[in-house]
Amino acid sequence: MMAEVSPQVWQAVWLSLKVASVATVCALPVAVLVAYLLTRVVFWGRGLLTVVVYLPLVLPPVVTGYALLLMFGSNGYVGSLLADLGIVFAFRWTGAVLAAAIMGFPLMVRAIQQALDASDKGFEAAAASLGASKIICFLTITLPLIAPGVLAGAILGFAKALGEFGATITFVASIPGQTQTIPSAIYNFLQIPNGEPVVMWLVGISVLLSVVALAASELLGRWMRKHGL
């Protein structure tokens, strides 16, 4: 059985993990910042920011992918600027990261926002009265208190990134070893005759990855509760 596994399977799995990890790590700090802005700071344009953040959640993924192509493609407004700096997204694994990050972003923000809404602002007031500035207070009080929410956001974002298909295939296509993640590989092998065994492998690995991610989040959550978070 093992001998039958195409190297493309492992390529896709490895790439998916790489893309999802990098996307989560890059998007998470921004998601925390945006969630904090949306829940704790009153500023002009808050409604607009909310719309922009949540748009990828409701737009058809293909539309999001096409928008990314327009903006970050080699001829896009941002893409051509970044290309001068040597940063290329189009048809690269970095493009898959961008697509995955943008698609997972609203899920992360929402989980963190919920944690911020639920956390008692009284602790922040208490920290301020002791002499903690806004930034110190955020790092030492707010962030530890919402850590379970941040973790939940990270898991959701990671899972979304692993499963992201529409925006990724529209933006960076499905190039084996470059941009072919598990979902696009599954789609590819479904299109070719006798592709099913490979598809079954990919599906099995997908399920396994999801179970591991859930178990890891559960264990981490328990550890946090045990340590008073």
Added chain:
Amino acid sequence: MFDLRVRHQFNAASLDVHVRSDARVLALFGPSGAGKTSLIKALEGSFAPEFAVLKAAGKTLLDTTQSIRVPTHRRRLGVIYQDARLFPHMTVDGNLRYAEQFGRAKKLNGAFEEVVDLLGLERVLHQRPATLSGGEAQRVAIGRAILSQPRALLLDEPLAGIDQARREEIIPYLLRLKRELSLPMILVSHDLNDVVRLADDVALIDEGRVVKQGALADVLANPELSQFFGPSQTGAVINGHVVAHHPDGITEIATSAGSAMLAQIETKVGADVRIRVLAKDVMISREKPIGLSALNIWHGSIVSITPAGARGVVVDLKCGSDHILAFVTNRSLQALALEVGAACWLVVKSLSLTDPQIS
């Protein structure tokens, strides 16, 4: 130490107060919703009134007329909230150290060990806040505030969520604080007992206005405020010192009104104490009473007679240099022919001692 002026128009109510005090402990007393908390929030920095000039311990923290607005974290006011607000992700020790790092530069009010000792926190240092009793949590909150080296302490109803028995886990510590630290405090309370035990000055606040303010003894001995305090709480506070503990279980306290006898207390001979004489516990007699079991019979003269409700009056008597209030029914007022200037005897049915005080 405090000079607080705030004006603000809320939707349905308005706040317009000017509170001043140079005492060690100032109490803001009044019913819930009177505006005490808004005043504290303005001072703390979580509420921006339309007009405010707030000075605490010589420092202007907010002056809307001159656009002075010290940010919350630089106001250095140690706030003790009703709900303690200990950081749940840190131990008691962690909470105290957290505050200590902000106060480190200025060691004014005792180092870590002293504060732990002062508040009796040694035993709970390694516990999580969730495992503490209400009284313990509040003591940790007080210790945390002190370690941040504040210029003043704001106690916002610190005892409101705690039952009477548990209060004894806190009030003696607050009195110790008052004795041992030179830290001005504001106590917000709607419980007169707490105010009497802790405060030196009091500002009565009702419906967004200051009804009366001044030294605690003066305000409580003001017969015109009996409506405000109500029939069960009206009563003067007098100062005295412990003279002797008699072998029959009675402690004798010297006051300007005369000797006060009460059931034996622990306080050392010579210590200053505060005694509360409730108006409902004082009887008046024109003749010197003989053959009464009451131990405290003092002599005084009537300073004023103020109507209080439909059936009675509040009589203000001067005994020595102290004022004592007594509730008298209209019927007794007629029967005894009480009038201003009349000399009479006071029979005090019961006395409640507050706590040892430092004057």
